[in-house]
Amino acid sequence: MRITYKMTTGNYNTNLNNLSTDLDKLNNQVATGRKFSSTSEDVSSAVKAYQVRRDLTKVEGYQNNIDSSQDFMDNSESTISGMQTSLLEATDKTLQGMNGTQSVDERKIIATQLRTIQSELLDTLNTKSSDTYIFGGSNTRTAPFTVTDGKLVYNGEKVDGLTDGSTVLKNLQSDSLYVDIGLGVSFDKTSGEVDKNSVFSYSTPGIDLVGNGVSKTATTDASGNVLKDTDGNIIYADDKVTIAGKSQTISNNVYDLLGQIASEFESPSYSFDTMNTLYGKFQQATQNPSLSVTKIGAKTNYLTAMTSRYEDQNYNLEKKQTAVEGVDAASAYLEYSTQQVAYKAALQMGSKLIQQSVFDYMS
Known part of the structure; x- marks a missing residue:
């Protein structure tokens, strides 16, 4: 040829x-x-590379959500720490006022100081971060705490009226901000809502910080004899004696308690016994912020573990990506x-x- x-x-x-x-x-x-620079050069490797990149994007998204949640919780914890400082100052002022050497005018001065702390406390409870109220649960745009007729209100509900175990209280306590951190988001088949167990709750409901409901003290006579228990049942009385003793309804939340303590210091008929009862309730209420900080700490530890897990996962995926498409x-x-x-x-x-x-x- x-x-x-x-x-x-x-x-x-x-x-x-x-x-x-x-x-x-x-x-x-x-x-x-x-x-390869195009799918046509190596279809099989390109498909694998797409799957790896998709997984990397998911992990990156989870890590970003974790970082944002941690920042939010750090801010919440810092704010609660400031609240605890104010409550500690209020405790010191109350003890100072309960000292038997204080005059009427001195107690009134302390009452004024307590009302100042009370006002500062309200501002703290309505703290914002990036235009978001951090203690309002899903209510992030309007101040969660307000005062009506001198009584604390949380997201439209009077705090004194929130009794333990009530549906309203449970809803407020479970109302939180949630984020997807890779727990497998699922939906309730009946309601269509996101299953809260499949997402991460990172906000602190404000109602958990202050306390709720009221307590009633027993009715006593002038001699201190208990005439009625806290349910109003007569447990002591002489024959033909009309029950006309003294009882108290005490708020369980720190804000209203501060107001009641200040009012007692201002009262012309100031009673150490009454103040002692109020102080005891106040001490109980001041434990709520500490419990919330403990919960935040537990959540922080969980996020730390999740971060470590995703760092390992990200490293392994990047190795796989290099093996699939790298040279x-x-x-x-x-x-x-x-x-x-x-x-x-x-x-x-x-x-x-x-x-x-x-x-x-x-x-």
Whole structure:
């Protein structure tokens, strides 16, 4: 078979184009560190790479949510710490006022100081972070705590009226801000709402910080004899005696308690026994912020564990990604250099193979 000049140049051009294509591919691999730049080059690896990238995106999203949640909880804990400082100051002022050496005017001064702390406490409970009220649960746009007729109100509900075990209280306590951190978000088949066990709660309901409901003290006579228990049942009385003793209804939340303590200090008929009862209730109420801090600490530990888990997962996915679509830099550069030599050799061969014509001498 006779090989014509046209056949020779045609084969040469085809081979040169193939060398050029391979050289360009290797050049891209060296420049990008990836085995392929389009799906068509390696469909199987491209599908695997897509799955790995999707998993990496999910992990990154979970990590971002964890970081945001941790920042929110750190802010909440710092705010609660400030609240505890105010309550400690109020405790000291109350004890100072209960000292038997205090005059009427001195007790009134202390009452004024307590009302100042009470006002500061309300501001603290309505703390905002990035235009979000941090203690309002899902209510992030309006102040969760307000005062109506001198009584504390939380998200529209009078705190004194929230009794333990009531549906309203349970709803307020479970009302929180939630975020997806990879627990497998699921939905309730009946209500269609997100299952709260499948997401992470990162906010602190304000009602847990202050306390709720009221307590009643027993009715006593002038001699201190208990005439009625806290349910109003008569437990002591002489024959034909009309029950007309003294009883108290005491708020269980720190805000209203501060107001009651201040009012007692201001009262002309100030009673140490009454104040002692109020002080005892106040001490109980001041434990609520500490319990909330403990819960935040437990959640922080959980997020720390989740962060460590996702860091390991991210590392493994990045290794897998490199194995699927990455190239060995040294091998890729060596192959590129070899291909470059072959391409240059082909060009030199072509200059000898392809005949010169009159056009090569035209300027």
